[in-house]
Amino acid sequence: MLLGLIMPVFLQAQSGWTRDLKSYFIKLDVSHFNSDRYISPNGTELKTTAFRQTTLGLYGEYGFRKRFTLIANAPLLRLNSFESTEIAAGLGDLRLEAKYRLTSNHFPVSVSVAPEFPTGRANAFAANKTFPADRINLPTGDGEFNVWATLAASKSFGKFYTSAFAAYDFRTKYEGKKFRDLYQFGAEIGYNPWKPLWINTKLRAQYSIGESLYPELSFVRGDATTYTLVSAEILYKINKKWGLSATYLTGGDWIAPVSNLYIAPYFSIGVVFEQ
Numbered sequence: 151m152l153l154g155l156i157m158p159v160f161l162q163a164q165s166g167w168t169r170d171l172k173s174y175f176i177k178l179d180v181s182h183f184n185s186d187r188y189i190s191p192n193g194t195e196l197k198t199t200a201f202r203q204t205t206l207g208l209y210g211e212y213g214f215r216k217r218f219t220l221i222a223n224a225p226l227l228r229l230n231s232f233e234s235t236e237i238a239a240g241l242g243d244l245r246l247e248a249k250y251r252l253t254s255n256h257f258p259v260s261v262s263v264a265p266e267f268p269t270g271r272a273n274a275f276a277a278n279k280t281f282p283a284d285r286i287n288l289p290t291g292d293g294e295f296n297v298w299a300t301l302a303a304s305k306s307f308g309k310f311y312t313s314a315f316a317a318y319d320f321r322t323k324y325e326g327k328k329f330r331d332l333y334q335f336g337a338e339i340g341y342n343p344w345k346p347l348w349i350n351t352k353l354r355a356q357y358s359i360g361e362s363l364y365p366e367l368s369f370v371r372g373d374a375t376t377y378t379l380v381s382a383e384i385l386y387k388i389n390k391k392w393g394l395s396a397t398y399l400t401g402g403d404w405i406a407p408v409s410n411l412y413i414a415p416y417f418s419i420g421v422v423f424e425q
Contacts, residue, residue, distance in 0.1 A: 164315035166258030166304035169213035179420025185412040200233040221247035230288035240271035240290035264298040293324040331359040346387040355405040375410040
């Protein structure tokens with residue numbers, strides 16, 4: 151379960167830890183989503199022509215200073231289409247994050263600020279396969295500048311670790327139309343049964359501040375979208391530097407109600423490199 155056109159930054163960790171000085175972590179992954187079930191802003195489920203999205207994403211962390219980590223999340227290529235349309239392709243929105251650890255690694259607590267830039271195609275029209283004169287706007291980005299602020303804390307217990315976070319998204323405007331701010335909270339539990347294998351599960355709930363002021367923008371721009379997401383991820387380290395990952399994500403209305411998104415399982419596979 152995920153937002154049809156503006157995928158949440160969910161698969162990456164929100165933890166209290168920061169990277170060691172001059173160390174780095176890079177992940178390149180491919181994800182795919184296909185659904186004909188849409189939940190409207192008022193919570194009504196509708197069956198539609200199947201919507202599809204494939205994304206090639208790049209995620210990186212770098213230990214810039216002691217306790218200070220720089221993070222980048224870049225959708226390098228996003229392919230959007232309905233079953234009845236051609237594909238709209240382009241970059242997604244680039245997110246850059248500065249993260250500072252306030253406490254020791256024994257019980258790390260961090261704060262971060264992450265501006266998200268409208269580098270994606272704010273308007274990307276896909277033609278109908280049967281009637282090419284008919285086109286639908288399937289943007290690869292939301293067309294606005296926004297800023298996330300996050301507080302996170304973590305704790306390790308032998309081969310287990312846990313993290314929790316809260317975040318707020320200060321949204322701005324697209325073509326003069328003001329988006330509603332969002333806030334999230336969530337948790338993660340991880341397990342390292344043996345040295346090369348890591349397993350984790352994550353939970354994230356998102357709420358909106360008020361109702362959408364512009365319902366005509368709600369689907370394509372992700373305005374006033376709410377959800378509860380859960381994921382399971384496996385990371386296997388081939389050696390000290392290289393690894394492979396696989397992620398499954400789904401969701402429901404267990405915490406936050408579901409509104410303004412397409413529903414289906416979400417799959418991702420990736421390659422990681424760290425130094």
